[in-house]
Amino acid sequence: MNTTTQPKAKRTVWGIEHDKVLQERFHTDYIHEIASHLCCTTSTVSRHARLLGLRKENPSGRNLDARAFVEMEFPNLSYGEMAVRTGLCKNTIYLIARELGLSRTREQMSAIKSRRRKELIRSERRRALFGLEPRTRLKVGSNIRKIRLRGNLKRLGYLIDDDGTTFYYHAGLCRRPIREEHGRKFGFKFMPLPTACTEETIHDSASPAVSVNGQTIN
Incomplete structure (x- = not known):
């Protein structure tokens, strides 16, 4: 068994001369090269570079388009979303954001x-609608049958109002009495399409579609 004690590495005390070397070599050399020259870690070099306000003009090893995208979308997108859109990993996005000095407000x-x-x-509601297993633990609805029935009625041609419980049917729709009866048990209401929408369809020959709550029928 080797009992020889290894000498401890000498700790570098950062001084003014280190700042001068960092300022001279920061824009031309790699961080790890500067760290090796100053006998310190790369994190120490990066920290003092930020304190001195130094930034790489043309950062090597970084996708310039990705950097521009991160700088533009950082207030609006999460790290995961930016990673998917740029093809980079989340940690790389985080490093780019830190290098650019980006931050978000609470809002x-x-x-x-x-x-x-x-x-x-x-x-999760779409998965429940099609009978698929949930991917998360989010509680998206207390009544899966009600969610599925609402989706089935929309696919059959019924138009749903903003309240989520009122369904409209037009004159040419093949109504489903059994499904409507099930819907009434869940509190759904079924009403004919408003007359104003019907008249609009008749008079507007250039656009024969009827619009109710953003949905159209021909």
Whole structure:
């Protein structure tokens, strides 16, 4: 057994001369080369470079298009979304954002989290609609049968109102009495298409589609 003690590495005390070397070589040399020359770690060099306000003019090893995208979309997209769109990993996106000195306000972070949660809920509802297993633990609905019935009625041609419980049917629709009866048990209401929409269809020959709540019928 080797009991020889290894000498401890000498700790570098950062001084003014180190700042001068860093300022001279920062824009031309790699971080690890500067760290090796100064006998310190790359994180130490990066930290002092930020304190001195130094930034790479043409960062090597980085996709310039990705950097421009991160700088533009950082307030609006999450790290994962930017990683998917740029083809990079999340850690690389994080490093780019840190190098650029980007930060988010509380309002921006809340908006991103809220949007991502809504997207996950919509995705889970679609999976429940088609009878697929959930991917997350989010509670997207207390009655899966009601969600599926609503989706089936929309696919059959019924037009749903903003309240989510009122369905409209036009004159040419093949109604489904059994499904309507099931819907009434869930609190759905079924009404004929408003007369205003019907008259609009008759008089507007250039656009024969009827629009109700953003949906169209021919």
